[in-house]
Amino acid sequence: MKNDITYLGSIIRVDSETIEVEVSNDIPSAAPIINGRLYKIGQIGTFVKIPIGNIIIYGIVSSVSNTPSKLNENIRYDIGSRYLTVQLVGEKIGDSEFEKGIGTYPTINDEVHLVIEKDLYDIYGNKDEGSIEIGKHSSSENLSVYANLHKLVLRHSAILGSTGSGKSNTTVSILKAILNDYEGSRVILVDPHGEYSTAFPHAKVFKIKDDTNPLFIPFWLMTFDELAYFLVGAKPSDDQRPEHRLFRELITKFKKENFKLNDGDIDQNFIAADSPIPFNIRKIWDEMNWWLNATFSRPNKDDQTRETAKLLQESDFENLIGAKFEPYTMGASEPYKSKHQDFYNYEKKLLSRIKDSRYDFLFNPGDYKDIDSNKDLSNLLNEWIGSENKLAILDLSNVPFEVLDITIGLITRFVYDSMFWGRSETYTGKNRCLLLAFEEAHTYLNKNENNCYSKEAVEKIFKEGRKFGLGALVISQRPSEISETILAQVGTFIALRLTNSGDQSVVKKSAPDNLNSLINLLPALRTGEAIIVGEAIKIPSRVRIALNNPRPTSSDPELVEGWSRKHPYNIENYKTVIKRIREQKF
Numbered sequence: 001m002k003n004d005i006t007y008l009g010s011i012i013r014v015d016s017e018t019i020e021v022e023v024s025n026d027i028p029s030a031a032p033i034i035n036g037r038l039y040k041i042g043q044i045g046t047f048v049k050i051p052i053g054n055i056i057i058y059g060i061v062s063s064v065s066n067t068p069s070k071l072n073e074n075i076r077y078d079i080g081s082r083y084l085t086v087q088l089v090g091e092k093i094g095d096s097e098f099e100k101g102i103g104t105y106p107t108i109n110d111e112v113h114l115v116i117e118k119d120l121y122d123i124y125g126n127k128d129e130g131s132i133e134i135g136k137h138s139s140s141e142n143l144s145v146y147a148n149l150h151k152l153v154l155r156h157s158a159i160l161g162s163t164g165s166g167k168s169n170t171t172v173s174i175l176k177a178i179l180n181d182y183e184g185s186r187v188i189l190v191d192p193h194g195e196y197s198t199a200f201p202h203a204k205v206f207k208i209k210d211d212t213n214p215l216f217i218p219f220w221l222m223t224f225d226e227l228a229y230f231l232v233g234a235k236p237s238d239d240q241r242p243e244h245r246l247f248r249e250l251i252t253k254f255k256k257e258n259f260k261l262n263d264g265d266i267d268q269n270f271i272a273a274d275s276p277i278p279f280n281i282r283k284i285w286d287e288m289n290w291w292l293n294a295t296f297s298r299p300n301k302d303d304q305t306r307e308t309a310k311l312l313q314e315s316d317f318e319n320l321i322g323a324k325f326e327p328y329t330m331g332a333s334e335p336y337k338s339k340h341q342d343f344y345n346y347e348k349k350l351l352s353r354i355k356d357s358r359y360d361f362l363f364n365p366g367d368y369k370d371i372d373s374n375k376d377l378s379n380l381l382n383e384w385i386g387s388e389n390k391l392a393i394l395d396l397s398n399v400p401f402e403v404l405d406i407t408i409g410l411i412t413r414f415v416y417d418s419m420f421w422g423r424s425e426t427y428t429g430k431n432r433c434l435l436l437a438f439e440e441a442h443t444y445l446n447k448n449e450n451n452c453y454s455k456e457a458v459e460k461i462f463k464e465g466r467k468f469g470l471g472a473l474v475i476s477q478r479p480s481e482i483s484e485t486i487l488a489q490v491g492t493f494i495a496l497r498l499t500n501s502g503d504q505s506v507v508k509k510s511a512p513d514n515l516n517s518l519i520n521l522l523p524a525l526r527t528g529e530a531i532i533v534g535e536a537i538k539i540p541s542r543v544r545i546a547l548n549n550p551r552p553t554s555s556d557p558e559l560v561e562g563w564s565r566k567h568p569y570n571i572e573n574y575k576t577v578i579k580r581i582r583e584q585k586f
């Protein structure tokens with residue numbers, strides 16, 4: 001064996017999963033050519049193998065030195081000797097497949113050999129059933145690297161990398177591989193910058209104010225606390241205030257009245273302020289407005305009822321026009337001013353919220369607006385995840401920043417609930433799993449923010465989603481800002497170039513395989529090159545991901561080109577921009 005051209009040296013130290021190898025002085029070349037390929041000895045991140053009988057143990061070179069890590073004063077070291085530290089990663093017994101983890105440990109003086117291309121094919125094998133191709137191995141452009149789809153999706157994964165490192169392109173590669181290979185696959189992609197529709201011409205893209213597929217997130221999916229916060233700025237601690245209590249009662253009453261629903265009647269006893277039951281928010285405003293402005297034939301609050309009101313004209317709540325009453329007189333004669341002034345603050349705030357067209361996708365949600373509208377939540381689910389289109393892109397680029405968090409929170413919670421309560425149905429839950437992908441995750445899954453609706457909902461998927469067939473993929477350029485609960489549950493890391501040391505150490509800490517040697521390569525990776533570690537991959541690998549066409553629209557602006565030209569002045573120029581700011585529509 002020592003005469004083999006692949007012979008590298010022998011083991012001088014074994015320390016659980018790490019071994020130290022003394023490279024032999026006799027090896028013919030520091031860069032042997034084997035089967036026409038050049039192999040460089042002692043390259044960090046490359047594989048070595050240790051054959052022991054019919055077992056082959058594989059390891060990854062993590063450091064190279066000209067002195068051993070633990071010096072022994074009694075030994076004279078040959079100058080020029082090289083010492084490799086190698087992390088053991090897995091083994092192959094006889095003709096069986098390569099497996100992660102070490103069952104048999106090597107010992108002092110065992111031979112260590114270079115891994116040549118044929119060995120790599122032995123490790124990576126052919127495409128198994130239930131896997132997708134992620135890319136090609138960095139050291140061999142013909143060698144495909146596959147990921148186990150079940151683990152990639154249901155044990156959750158993360159695509160991390162500095163800006164411009166190729167995250168969006170990697171996302172497209174992975175989703176395309178899933179959608180092309182698996183006819184019944186289902187994916188929802190949360191796309192805050194609206195960059196993915198160009199890359200997936202066959203996907204169903206939902207977007208605010210879109211003519212074909214408008215995005216609606218009905219406000220009545222919110223719990224009472226969420227609704228109270230977004231409509232009138234109230235906090236749960238306002239619970240003691242009379243207007244808050246009345247507001248809760250009013251919403252509960254409206255929801256209870258609407259128990260006859262398209263998706264089936266609901267037992268009224270089960271309906272509470274938090275139940276996702278449609279009701280007309282304009283009627284709530286109308287109710288508040290009516291009692292505030294009404295005049296009555298009686299002065300006492302208790303006698304001021306609908307019957308004693310001095311009504312001149314009914315309201316038109318759909319158009320937010322309040323009812324008209326006889327004007328009250330100043331003296332002690334009728335009509336009397338209303339004593340029902342509890343909603344004085346809430347009414348104005350509510351009105352300005354529902355009038356603001358930027359929030360129409362929430363508070364004026366088209367066919368989901370009210371009990372009389374023809375669509376219910378089953379239609380929403382059917383549109384998102386029930387149709388022939390395997391991929392639904394939720395383009396949130398027009399969602400105002402201040403409601404982005406609650407919007408993603410509502411989407412995530414609703415999808416989670418549908419998987420939880422549908423877990424045993426043939427067409428969803430465990431029988432038809434779903435992948436939810438979150439782009440720009442650091443903006444709304446931030447570990448430093450308390451009270452994040454989206455973070456709470458997404459963390460639940462990471463903790464429990466697997467049991468109901470719901471997997472998640474987070475994509476982010478700032479892993480150090482992402483919730484630790486989420487990172488701790490990520491099974492597979494696809495780490496592209498990461499320059500920030502804080503971000504690198506998060507990957508180092510969270511990555512399931514203890515392979516710092518590979519993670520140390522992160523700042524030096526080329527665009528589109530990734531280190532993949534974790535459950536879905538047979539062996540931690542450095543992978544090149546193909547550049548997709550068509551691409552997401554995330555390419556950089558043409559700075560030099562734009563600044564090199566002269567731009568003519570035109571007084572009309574910014575009118576379109578201002579119109580778009582006002583209408584929030586392209």
Ligand SMILES: Nc1ncnc2c1ncn2[C@@H]1O[C@H](COP(=O)(O)OP(=O)(O)OP(=O)(O)O)[C@@H](O)[C@H]1O
Nearest residue numbers: 163164165166167168169527528545546547554555
């Ligand atoms: N696999 C690849 N091979 C070659 N070039 C690539 C590859 N992936 C990405 N690129 C190039 O890098 C550019 C940026 O890629 P991409 O938009 O995927 O990066 P990103 O990490 O998502 O960036 P951002 O953080 O800005 O969203 C692309 O426009 C493309 O030109």
Ligand SMILES: [Mg+2]
Nearest residue numbers: 167168169554
């Ligand atoms: Mg991107």
